[in-house]
Amino acid sequence: MDFLCKIIATFFFLGNSPKMPGTMGTVGAAIVYSILLVFECLNFYVLLSCMLAASILNILIGKWAENYYQTKDPQKVVIDEVAGYFMTVMCFQPSWEVAIFGFIAFRIFDIWKPYPVCKVEKFPHGFGVLADDLLAGVYAAILLLAIGYALPFITTAWSITLFQFV
Numbered sequence: 001m002d003f004l005c006k007i008i009a010t011f012f013f014l015g016n017s018p019k020m021p022g023t024m025g026t027v028g029a030a031i032v033y034s035i036l037l038v039f040e041c042l043n044f045y046v047l048l049s050c051m052l053a054a055s056i057l058n059i060l061i062g063k064w065a066e067n068y069y070q071t072k073d074p075q076k077v078v079i080d081e082v083a084g085y086f087m088t089v090m091c092f093q094p095s096w097e098v099a100i101f102g103f104i105a106f107r108i109f110d111i112w113k114p115y116p117v118c119k120v121e122k123f124p125h126g127f128g129v130l131a132d133d134l135l136a137g138v139y140a141a142i143l144l145l146a147i148g149y150a151l152p153f154i155t156t157a158w159s160i161t162l163f164q165f166v
Contacts, residue, residue: 002068008057008079009065015078023107025078029054029085030103037094047090054083058130065129073129080133084110087137092144101147105140114139 010016010025017024032050036042058079065077089102109117110133117139120131 005061005064005068009061009074009077011078011082015076021075021078022081022110025081026085026103026107026110028078029082030099032082033085033089033094033099033102034096037096037099042094044090047086047094051083051086051090054079054086055130055134058083059127062127062129077129080130081106081110083130084133084137084140087134088140088144091141098144101144102140105143106137109136109139109143 007013010021011028014024014028015021029050033042033047036046058077061077061079065074066072068074069076085102085106088106089098092098092102113132113136117132117135120128120135122128123131
């Protein structure tokens with residue numbers, strides 16, 4: 001059981017990276033997004049499902065992870081970054097630009113942790129671990145939307161309209 005929980009928590013061991021495990025977890029999420037993009041499987045419902053699956057798994061293993069790694073919000077646990085990345089990109093027309101700019105924007109807000117991101121991470125167990133990344137994902141999505149409106153000549157292919165395919 002510990003092995004399965006480690007696979008989930010570290011998102012296929014990407015969280016075991018000695019440097020920048022959160023970034024590596026986000027890279028893993030961006031790779032999943034990219035594979036789905038190549039196979040033309042992306043739409044709002046697929047992205048929502050990815051975000052919900054990562055969120056539910058994070059909550060289910062949150063207490064286990066804290067006990068196993070003997071710390072609150074262990075750095076090796078990166079399934080929350082996966083949920084946050086999919087929160088960032090799920091409301092935009094799928095594209096390579098969204099994949100890349102979504103990655104950058106999410107990492108900025110996940111590292112920076114502006115208010116109230118820094119407050120919600122204090123929730124117990126998997127909820128706090130997850131909540132700060134989902135909120136960072138919301139901030140990142142707002143930034144992408146602002147970029148799309150401010151620089152339409154750069155983001156023509158981006159088609160950055162919220163809920164484009166609902």
